[in-house]
Amino acid sequence: MKKTKIKNTGEYVYTEKLKNGLEVIMIPNNKVKNFYLTLNVKFGSIHTNFKFEGKNHKLPKGIAHFLEHLMFNMPDKTTAFEYYSKIGSNINAFTTYEYTSYEVYANSKFKENLSYLLKYVYTPYFTKEIVSGEKGIITEEIKMISDNPASEIVYGMYRNVFVKDERKYLIAGTVDDIKSITLDDIKLAYDAFYHPENMFLVITGNFDPTEAVAIATETLSNFEFPKYEKPVIKKYKEPAKVATEYFEKEMPVDMHKVTIALKIPKSNFKDLELSNLELKMYLSLIIRINFGNTSLLKEELLSGSIISDSISYHLTDTLDHFVIAILANTDYPDYFMQRINEKLLDLSISKEEIERKIKTSISNLILCFDEIKVVNSDIQDDLVYEGKFIHDIYDYYQDINIESASKVLEKLKNHEKSVTIIKPKE
């Protein structure tokens, strides 16, 4: 087991790769009472088109999320919910575009909690009846999401930005996608992706890393995993152009919800010699300074009653693009868009602003270890997007400089734009 210091935090990360290929990442905090376990599969909603064991497969949209719902069933007709309820633990699961996560939050019986998490996720049990029963539940979940304008604006934005990238589809799929899912689809998805070599276990909170590895090793020694070749996910050549430049939809909202999304090819930055992580840090910084709570633009729009609250922003990292989304609620969508567009042509950044934001990021870095769920989630993000836990993120913050920031800012001028609006229903 490897123990690495996490710079400037006083914390350590422990890592181990088990014989079966499962990667284990642990950050203990024995001052708290609870522990948080997540078993993660690198299988998200965008992985529906792939080659596995020599054959090409195309599964229905929403399959990763559907499979997540089914995993809790066990062959003895019990469910993982029953097991964990008996020992007083909280469990849940979620699916993103990139991965699926199974989580346990508890404060006693560490061995039982960890051992059963591995046991239930590595014990597939699917029947036609189970698949059919889950369809009604997921249909209601999809309807619930469609009643939420905040989700609709985000999903709408992705639909309008991407031409081929599978982020243009809903994570849960549509009601018709769900209807088409079969037992065979589910079995294939499980076999292709749910192998320790394609998964990682993250443990944070009150536990002992040596014991955790021993429990995982012992538990998994009872399972036989076939020789595994990771599925080859079909790569789409995503065009630089957006799918739709302007889209509006009516919903029961009082104010317009507006998103302006910038689609920026990663090739823009290839001569800068910055890593993907560094680019993301610079992009976040530039957007935060120009549109965030300390920006003059936000203050101007707030004072003029153009917006009623903050401007929010979000960065998406795909294979060949970054997408920056700027969102706000407004009664004046045209004027709001005009001002954002003007600002996009006049982005600026100063040394003083950079230093101020770095100071806040370092404070957040230290504080994130107070929250075992937050630190666990940060590790998940690192593993999925960077391929490893970034234990020296502090150094990355220290390396941020005005020269590189200015170069990244220059490259932002080359982008495509898509506007998505949810407007009040007449």
Next chain:
Amino acid sequence: MVYKEYKMGPYNLHTIKTDKFKLVHMEIIFRNIAVKEDITKRKFLFDLLTDLNKEYNSKRNLVLRLEDLYNASLYSVTSKVGNLVITNLCMDFINPKYTEKEMLEESLKLPFEMIFNPNALNKSFDLKSFDIVKKRMEANIKSLKENPRKYAVIEALKTLPEGSKSSFTNIGSLTDLDLITPSSLYNYYEDVLSKDHVDIYIIGDLDMEEVNEIISAYAKFKVIKNEKLDYYINNTKRKLVKKSENYLYAQTNIVLILNLNNLTDYEKKYIANIYNIILGGGSLETKLYKKLRNEHSLCYNVGSMYQKYDGLILITTAVDINQENFAVKLIKESLKEMENNISDEEFNQAKELIISSLNMSMDNIGRVVDNYFYKNTSDLDDYETRIKEFKNIKKEDIYKFSKKVSISTIYSLVGGEKDEKN
């Protein structure tokens, strides 16, 4: 954790020393009897006080100051809790041992500077900042319909008898908002400072004597309040009210309000919690969850919430429009089962869950403060007593309790399209 109380006259300072967190969390807690017309005003006032003051005269300037304090955060939460309205004005900042020693006083004094140095002149708040907060509140109130579940709960609570404080909402009303002016809000500000009960809680790894010294230099509260404020509301049993309303959603949201009649103190504090967990609170193995989701695939979410100080349980779910009556029937069946058909497994699970949830709360900095606050101002027992009492509950206690439960309201926020056969 080492707890200490400093009785300072116009306010009490409560310190909780622990090295569990790198964060320092301070809450200045204002509480008083809830008055319907004042809830909007109160939320408005504290939103304004945490947005800016005379020195930091715009939200931007305040955020810049917070960033100078190593990304501290300042915010307020106003909640209607039973008979009372409580506002928690919170300040979070990184422990100065990780930054600079001077940050302790700089951070501790900021919330008091916001409270005692508002952006006002001649007993009237600055109009520009008043308008910004008003616009934000208006947008928040109007956006309520964007959350069908929350909207349905608020509408369901409005069916309670006129004057019941349980029907007051935390978010305020547009009618009350329209009546507020910069000077009426300033009058209310003076009222709050002179009439509200004030407690200050601070938790973190600090020298609490030093903290007391700093706070006493800035906390210029003047009026001593001694009368006891009672949290409990009595919602008496009444004939069932059914109400439905149509809206443009894809799902039909259902809310059932259950009245809990003539409970003993012990039932309020202990039995009702276990009853609620078995029925629909807490896990994915509740009676409601099993019946509506697992057995009949009717919904994604179904749950119940115990409102201790209101003497109510609220059940919420969202289903297809054509399954509305069936869902209500299944909820009623679940309630019937609570009277005489609880398995040992369900009962034991509920106890495990509540004890585990108490332990979980000890890692949450805000909930640690809540635990001390409600122990000091209400009837919450200490941690050990609560564990012991929950363990002692018998199934018969739950059956006896279930006889005191009656359905008060069935509310439907109807959305979706009906099948022709229906």
